[in-house]
Amino acid sequence: MTTLEAARAVGPGLDRVDAPMKVTGKAHYPNDFGYPGLVHAALVHSTVAAGRIRGIDTSAAETAPGVQAVITHLTAPRLEPGPMTLLGASPPTPFQDDRILHHGQHIAIVVASSPEQARHAASLVRVDYERSEPLLDVHDPRATVVENPWGLDSDRGDVDAGFAAADVVVGGTFTTPDNTNNPLGLMSTVASWNGDSLTVHDSTQWPHNVRATLAAVFKVPESGIRVLAPYVGGGFGAGLRVWPHVILTVLAARQVGKPVKLVLTRPEMFTSVGHRPDSVQQIRIGATRAGDLTAITHEGLSSVAMEDDDYEPVSLCSAVSYACPNVRTQDRQVRLNIPCPGSMRGPAEGQGNFALESALDELAHELGMDPVELRLRNYCEEHPLLGLPWSSKALRDCYLQGAERFGWSRRDPRPGSMRDGRWLVGYGMAGVSYPHYQVPCQARASLHRDGSADVRSAATDIGTGTYTIMTQLSAEQLGLDVSRVHFDLGDSDMPYAPQAGGSGLTSALGNAVGAACRNLIREFLDVVKDDADSPLRGAAPDEVSVSGGRIHRTGAPDQGESYTDILTRHGLEELSADGRSTPPQPDGGGMATAGAFGAKFVEVRVDPDLGLLRVARVVSAIDGGRILNEKTATSQIVGGTVGGIGQAMFEETATDPGTGRIANATFGDYLVAVNADVPDMEVIFVGGPDRATPIGTKGVGEVGLVGVAAAVANAVHHATGRRIRSLPITIDQLL
Amino acid sequence: MxxxxxxxxxxxxxxxxxxxxxxxxxxxxxxxxxxxxxxxxxxxxxxxxxxxxxxxxxxxxxxxxxxxxxxxxxxxxxxxxxxxxxxxxxxxxxxxxxxxxxxLAPNGELHPMQAAFARHDAFQCGYCTPGQIMSAVSLVAEGRAGSEEDIREFMSGNLCRCGAYPNIRAAIRDALAEG
Amino acid sequence: MHPFEYVRATDSDQAVAVVTEDPSASYLAGGTTQLDLMKDGVLDPDRLVDITRLPLGGISHTDSSIRVGALTTMEELAADPVVRERLPFVWEALLLGASTQLRNMATIGGNLLQRARCRYFRDPTVAACNKRSPGSGCAAIAGIQRMHAILGTSDHCIALHASDVAVPLTALDALLHVQGADGTRTVPLTQFYLPPGDTPHIENVLRHGELITAVEIPLLPAAARSHYIKVRDRVSYEFALTSAGVALVQEDGVIREARVALGGVGTVPWRAWDAEDVLRDAPAGADTFLAAARAALGGARPLPGTAFKVELAQRTLIRTLETVAGAES
The missing domain is CATH 3.10.20.30 (Beta-grasp domain)
Structure with missing residues (x-):
């Protein structure tokens, strides 16, 4: 492999390359785009959760000022289903029949000259429903239960024997509520047809999925569709799928023959773009008096929509996190009349980790053992299901260095023993073993005669720092200063990229970019292989290094030349090369591919009279493999932790028991953490490059969130002696 | 860029x-x-x-x-x-x-608050950022950027779902120190 | 949003005349409630009379009171040095309400007229709301109850009055100056709000077209101490689960004068007269405070989802009383 000498580009905290655009308001998000002649859409929603549309009266809406079209299931054309994707089936195609499957389901789209006119006209649509009784509760005995939905249930050893051998058994029922992703950017679509070709601006985390889905649904060639998402106002999973409103906007644009913009309202964000489904979890853990785990059983029950998929293996974390000979994990989903759930930052792990790491804290308390020591004692050096060593695992360092930085040794283990004036002080911690995820990706790199490089891939940067770290990585791989590299993304006309999700994009894209850059250097060497004037003549890729805009023979900096010289001498304007990455097999190369690991240490304050809970300090120790940019990676961990604080203390999407309506679908009623709720935080990265891929990264987008809820709950127990097994932990639970 | x-x-x-x-x-x-x-x-x-x-x-x-x-x-x-x-x-x-x-800074330069936000990575997706910066500039003008407690309280009307709050505070402190 | 005609008023008499004569007209001041509810489809005036150009701002002081023009914003009122020094619990309640952006827009008159935060009231797709559609029922009683009232409720409505600053103003016996087509009148704030009873849609004594022109706030005696505590899930920027505004005058450990009101619990800003009776001429101490808190919540009618508020409101009041009684003046 080409030796890299200009490693400075990667690692230190380069400011985001997109910062100037973002701080000046010049970064254009999907709803910032328009076209001449643009018209505006608004949606009409079902106000019942189950039944059929008996009649729908659109006459008042159709004659309202400015209205150009009202489309319902009665007037919509037959549309095809969306494709099966890497993330499962597409959501049901809208407007194909009269059935109502959940409250808030889109049942009409109104197009008018202005957004004010469209929204008002939408309020004039009258609907007559044939109601049926909705299924809304996971415990409803009438509801369909899907057993082992992904074939991931696990059973190793003999759990009955394991519990029989235990000196101590802890456990109970843990519950987590629906949470709503709620990126700050209202999900928006702007669609413009030109004949059979289509341009779409969309708040997506995956432009190619939008392209493939629209091509399938509308039966037009993918080549005619361009999907753009240069900036997206967050996603947290809400932009992974092609939701019905996207299809409806494209349909409306075709129907009226004009470009159409749809901006979801904040209440619509609760019913239209997925959510983290609630869970009810039963967990039991048995251990010897010495603290060796003898058995774990973990059963997860989650809600899912009537006719949709959601990947949410809540209990799986208990199968792969600790060395325990006897473990059984089991997941079930219950079909309800609810809006489609979907991935939300740390899907499944966010729920399952709360139960597992809370129960381990209970065990440590029962044993009189330090919670960190208990986790170290049951550390798994090998992947428990595969029996192979991890491609990287520095979780031990996470525990030890995190504890050191936090001052964990100052913890008096007796609950209620630490105070600060009126406030009870609690220390809590949790461990995280995040799963590995990676899918194929492509990129293209070009070097121009002026010595600058363009690198691109159809990925998205939803705040993750992709623009920046891929600029850095490209600069490193090509031996250029970062100012000479332009990395571009967010356009389906670029090489294929997977979704920004599953903490898998950095490795997938990074390795594709790395491959493109290496292939590009190979192209240069190819050009000069017979060039008598080149000091690089005949050099093989593994014999050269790059730095300062030059390729030179490794160990001999003067035996080389610049990209510019090569291009100029050969009369070339530029050279380009493609690169692709394929994920390592889970057990490839005799090792188990590892995701990120982490340990969370949290200090809380509790006012026992008023039930007030505050997070005072958080230390996150993270093994994220090779860190490409400490600044943006730290932001990812801090941001994830803020989401975790929300999950722990505030966030609960409330559904009306009788009607299935979301009862708190605004930012005034669904509480996310505000500035005053969030302390300053410390993040430390431990470990080194992962062995599974050439660039050595592991994604850090989700490991920051997971573990926070358990660490807060464990700290609350330490402060008060009360074990809270139900999220969020609110004042009423602490009175 | x-x-x-x-x-x-x-x-x-x-x-x-x-x-x-x-x-x-x-x-x-x-x-x-x-x-x-x-x-x-x-x-x-x-x-x-x-x-x-x-x-x-x-x-x-x-x-x-x-x-x-x-x-x-x-x-x-x-x-x-x-x-x-x-x-x-x-x-x-x-x-x-x-x-x-x-x-805020019409001549192509960055306002000190904008520069501080960039330096401190005080955003991720960037969607809330114009609002945060306008609020932060106002906060300073209101005389409420003097204490950590005040910054937290009087910046709480600007949600950031990416969770950049600690860096937003650092940017404000830094911009204030620069005058 | 329903289409409306925008009218910019330049004269109070004219504005009052226009709205009084037109049942489908509404005033527009800061807009933070009015526009929000119009977007939600809860309010649908045909004519919106913008009163923000009227000369109804400004704060004037006498030895015994502050007269606040109804268009004074919450931020402007909080910036008044007399409010901060002589009425600290008003100052605290102002700053604990809403965000700075909203406080720069919301007027004191509008704040007192703010509508319920109840999500059943604010969502016209919910059929049952007696406040929105008299006689239709109350979906909140069978719904998610946590943010609703426990005092002053009826079988027809449990919606909370969410104003913070109305709590200390109620405790202070503030007066509202009102202009109507037939002239002006003065209404004590304690008699301004109407509990829902079987007419939840009638929230106060204003007749259609009447306009609040000023709020007159009596000052506390120089020896008084006051404090406002707001309890909520988040540290900031959230409506109260419970709150308490307390002003006390003490003499040798005995409470001589007590003004107490509660927020987050009442269908109207809740003056705790019974608690004041317990406190007056009683020794400042834990037993007195507990008795006062119990008296204040004596009439509570909680539902399962609001049961915790009875205890929480009592503890909030006790903490506020402790803080005021123990504070250095």
Whole structure:
């Protein structure tokens, strides 16, 4: 492999390359785009959760000022289903029949000259429903239960024997509520047809999925569709799928023959773009008096929509996190009349980790053992299901260095023993073993005669720092200063990229970019292989290094030349090369591919009279493999932790028991953490490059969130002696 | 630095209204003073200041995050005081001096608060950022950036779902220290 | 949003005349409630009379009171030095309400007229709301109850009055100056709000077209101490689960004068007269405070989802009383 000498580009905290655009308001998000002649859409929603549309009266809406079209299931054309994707089936195609499957389901789209006119006209649509009784509760005995939905249930050893051998058994029922992703950017679509070709601006985390889905649904060639998402106002999973409103906007644009913009309202964000489904979890853990785990059983029950998929293996974390000979994990989903759930930052792990790491804290308390020591004692050096060593695992360092930085040794283990004036002080911690995820990706790199490089891939940067770290990585791989590299993304006309999700994009894209850059250097060497004037003549890729805009023979900096010289001498304007990455097999190369690991240490304050809970300090120790940019990676961990604080203390999407309506679908009623709720935080990265891929990264987008809820709950127990097994932990639970 | 690709036009006055609002919708004549420039507009009386800026003046820096006054993404200044433009009727703000993120540092330089936000990575997706910066600049003018507690409290009207709050505070402290 | 005609008022008499004569007209001041509810489709005036150009701002002081023009914003009122020094609990309640952006827009008159935060009231797709559609029922009683009232409720409505600053103003016996088509009148704030009873849609004594022109706030005696505590899930920027505004005059450990009101619990800003009776001439101490808190919540009618508020409101009041009684003046 080409030796890299200009490693400075990667690692230190380069400011985001997109910062100037973002701080000046010049970064254009999907709803910032328009076209001449643009018209505006608004949606009409079902106000019942189950039944059929008996009649729908659109006459008042159709004659309202400015209205150009009202489309319902009665007037919509037959549309095809969306494709099966890497993330499962597409959501049901809208407007194909009269059935109502959940409250808030889109049942009409109104197009008018202005957004004010469209929204008002939408309020004039009258609907007559044939109601049926909705299924809304996971415990409803009438509801369909899907057993082992992904074939991931696990059973190793003999759990009955394991519990029989235990000196101590802890456990109970843990519950987590629906949470709503709620990126700050209202999900928006702007669609413009030109004949059979289509341009779409969309708040997506995956432009190619939008392209493939629209091509399938509308039966037009993918080549005619361009999907753009240069900036997206967050996603947290809400932009992974092609939701019905996207299809409806494209349909409306075709129907009226004009470009159409749809901006979801904040209440619509609760019913239209997925959510983290609630869970009810039963967990039991048995251990010897010495603290060796003898058995774990973990059963997860989650809600899912009537006719949709959601990947949410809540209990799986208990199968792969600790060395325990006897473990059984089991997941079930219950079909309800609810809006489609979907991935939300740390899907499944966010729920399952709360139960597992809370129960381990209970065990440590029962044993009189330090919670960190208990986790170290049951550390798994090998992947428990595969029996192979991890491609990287520095979780031990996470525990030890995190504890050191936090001052964990100052913890008096007796609950209620630490105070600060009126406030009870609690220390809590949790461990995280995040799963590995990676899918194929492509990129293209070009070097121009002026010595600058363009690198691109159809990925998205939803705040993750992709623009920046891929600029850095490209600069490193090509031996250029970062100012000479332009990395571009967010356009389906670029090489294929997977979704920004599953903490898998950095490795997938990074390795594709790395491959493109290496292939590009190979192209240069190819050009000069017979060039008598080149000091690089005949050099093989593994014999050269790059730095300062030059390729030179490794160990001999003067035996080389610049990209510019090569291009100029050969009369070339530029050279380009493609690169692709394929994920390592889970057990490839005799090792188990590892995701990120982490340990969370949290200090809380509790006012026992008023039930007030505050997070005072958080230390996150993270093994994220090779860190490409400490600044943006730290932001990812801090941001994830803020989401975790929300999950722990505030966030609960409330559904009306009788009607299935979301009862708190605004930012005034669904509480996310505000500035005053969030302390300053410390993040430390431990470990080194992962062995599974050439660039050595592991994604850090989700490991920051997971573990926070358990660490807060464990700290609350330490402060008060009360074990809270139900999220969020609110004042009423602490009175 | 990422570029904006040129195939698309920005939202402009023609975009939203050129197709012609029906005559029965009440209209208002409004003169808005935005970033020291006067704009004469004929608007549907329902148009908010936020939509006037975004859909009719092409100033898309102020963002719509809730349209209910609950997230702060649309924060602009009116006569030097921060307001949420989504709960402001455009007609009501005639004659008031509106400042948006685009007018904070008009000469292509960055305002010290903008530079501090960039330096401290005080955003991720960037959607709340114009509102955060307008709020932060106001916070300093209000004399409320002096203590950590005040910064936390008086920046709490600006939600950041990416969770950049600690870096936002660091940026404010830094910008204040620079004067 | 329903289309409306925008009218900019330049004269109070004219504004009052226009709205009084037109049942489908409404005033527009800061807009933070009015516009929000119009967007939600809860309010649908045909005519909106913008009163923000009227000369109804400004704060004037006498030895015994502050007269606050109804268009004074919450931020402007909080910036008044007399409010901060002589009425600290008003100052605290102002700053704990809403965000700075909203406080720069919201007027004191509008704040007192703010509508319920109840999500059943604010969502016209919910059929049952007696406040929105008299006689239709109350979906909140069978719904998610946590943010609703426990005092002053009826079988027809449990919606909370969410104003913070109305709590200390109620405790202070503030007066509202009102202009109507037939002239002006003065209404004590304690008699301004109407509990829902079987007419939840009638929230106060204002007749259609009447306009609040000023709020007159009596000052506390120089020896008084006051404090406002707001309890909520988040540290900031959230409506109260419970709150308490307390002003006390003490003499040698005995409470001589007590003004107490509660927020987050009442269908109207809740003056705790019974608690004041317990406190007056009683020794400042834990037993007195507990008795006062019990008296204040004596009439509570909680539902399962609001049961915790009875205890929480009592503890909030006790903490506020402790803080005021123990504070250095």
């Amino acid at each position: 990422p570029r904006n690709r040129g195939a698309m036009t920005q939202v402009d006055a023609a975009g939203a209204t050129s197709t012609g609002a029906a005559p029965e919708v009440p209209q208002v004549e409004v003169t808005l003073t935005v970033n020291d420039t006067e704009h004469h507009l004929r608007l549907d009386s329902r148009v908010t200041l936020l939509d006037a800026l975004r859909d009719h003046l092409g100033l898309t820096g102020a963002k719509k995050g809730c349209d209910q006054g609950a997230c702060g993404a649309c924060t602009v200044m009116a006569d030097g005081k921060r307001v949420v433009a989504c709960l402001a009727l455009a007609a009501q703000y005639e004659g008031r001096r509106i400042t948006t993120i685009e007018g």
